[in-house]
Amino acid sequence: MSAGESTLHAPVSEPGASPAGGFGTNEAGGRSRTVGREAQGERFDVLIVGGGPAGSTCARASSAAGLSVAVLDKAVFPRDKVCAGWVTPAVMETLGIDLDEYVRPGPDGAVRTLQPITAFRTGLIGETPVDTGYAEVVSYAIRRCEFDHFLLERSGARLLLGEPLRELRREAGEWVVNGRLRARLLVGAGGHFCPVARHLGAAVGSGEPAVAAQEIEYRMDPHEAAQCAVREDRPELYFCPDLKGYGWVVRKGDWLNVGLGRDDRQRLSSHVATFCEWLRREHRVPAGLPARLHGHAYLLYPQAPRRLAAEGVLLIGDAAGLAYPQSGEGIRPAVESGVLAASALAAALAQADPAAREAALATYPAAMAARFGRRSGHPPPVAATPGATAEAPAGWRERLRARLARGLLARGWFARHVVIDRWFLHRQQAALPAAVPRGRPQ
Ligand SMILES: Cc1cc2nc3c(=O)[nH]c(=O)nc-3n(C[C@H](O)[C@H](O)[C@H](O)COP(=O)(O)OP(=O)(O)OC[C@H]3O[C@@H](n4cnc5c(N)ncnc54)[C@H](O)[C@@H]3O)c2cc1C
Secondary structure (H helix, E strand, O other), X not given: OOOOOOOOXXXXXXXXXXXXXXOOEOOOXXXXXXXXXXXXXEEEEXXXXXXXXXXXXXXXXXXXXXXXXXXXXXXXXXXXOOOOOEEOHHHHXXXXXXXXXXXXXXXXXXXXXXXXXXXXXXXXXOOOOEEEEOOOOOEXXXXXXXXXXXXXXXXXXXEEEOOOOOOEEEEOOEEEEOOOEEEEEEEEOOOOOOXXXXXXXXXXXXOOOEEEEEEEEEEOOHHHHHHOOOOOOOOEEEEOOOOOEEEEEEEXXXXXXXXEXXXXXXXXXXXXXXXXXXXXXXXXXXXXXXXXXXXXXXXXXXXXXXXXXXXXXXXXXXXXXXXXXXXXXXXXXXXXXXXXHHHHHHHHHOXXXXXXXXXXXXXXXXXXXXXXXXXXXOOOOOOOXXXXXXXXXXXXXXXXXXXXXXXXXXOHHHHHHHHHHHHHOOOOOXXXXXXXXXXXXX
């Protein structure tokens, strides 16, 4: 991306942007280069678009480094996010979350859900599962509406909520957002459909190798809760027979979260329906499990074709496509990318010279590669659909791999040491140190 002194980029299209707000329009209703409210505008060192775990973590670490930070989010918090909602202790450590504070009742007496997980049940849909227990807490189930709100509220940033990014341009070496917000540096943290990622050329929503998933989280009534065989401390994960995805059931007290994600997007609803039907037949979930689930998508880190940085801007979290390839979990990469980005932002803003500033920003992609590995930006070469006739040589390899994997999934040591420890808990990688020490006042 090149620098410029005037409006260089077309306004960003925002799916779902409110017609009332308009698309790059000023109050007079015309498509604008400059909205006539500059006098009421605000200026920040860093403007972060998106207040999910990536954005709020980056905001908190940047604020703690002494930068003036704003978070712009189209939603008003608390807001829901399609997600199973499990996070590892490493995430809590990097976030510096005091668990006692997290579950302390609020002024209205409400208590956030924090379900400790000490076991997993894993297997293939339709086959006998394997149970794996731990002597310690290896994960937590949280509710994203609560978790994300908690993180955003303590971020120390100026919160501009309920306002989508409608227009983005670069002027005199600064970013101008919605015609009135100016920032020296910009962070795209708007999730999979992030408008900043789109601005940087991402083919958001088309032509990217995205994982598609559906999920429902609902509160069971006492009768349903009694019917539900899933243990609160033991989420259940079931792989699709073709191994192209998996479904889950996570119980958080009376809340039940059920979903399924696949890396081929075809017939997702039918896979979800088959999975839910099987869960009902096996009496794992109440008969009244809602039939309509919510859909979302994300990119897996190794093949995500999105850039992490361009002039004056960084992408973090799902906006950058960072989910772990085997499990699709993205909260830890979102949080860690927020921390790593904040340190590059602080280093960049300490530089007066524009070239030195860009060099400091470029340390972020380097830090990400050091942490998560280099990525190809290409989908895996082997056609993954079983039975795909055009890929006959790969077909038998795929079938053999699937057969081997089925055998392995049924083995206790594989379930523990590979599936759970490596793929889902990432125990091989220590937590990224907290950017802001626990208990530090803002
Ligand atoms: C079904 C499903 C289950 C999952 N389960 C897990 C799990 O159990 N554990 C795990 O670790 N990961 C899980 N993930 C992945 C995880 O949800 C994401 O990786 C994570 O939410 C990424 O955080 P983020 O901050 O990058 O983006 P998000 O959490 O998506 O936040 C983006 C924010 O940007 C805002 N925004 C979007 N567009 C605009 C705009 N135009 N203007 C202003 N604001 C905007 C949104 O309102 C939102 O608040 C799951 C994903 C799916 C789809």
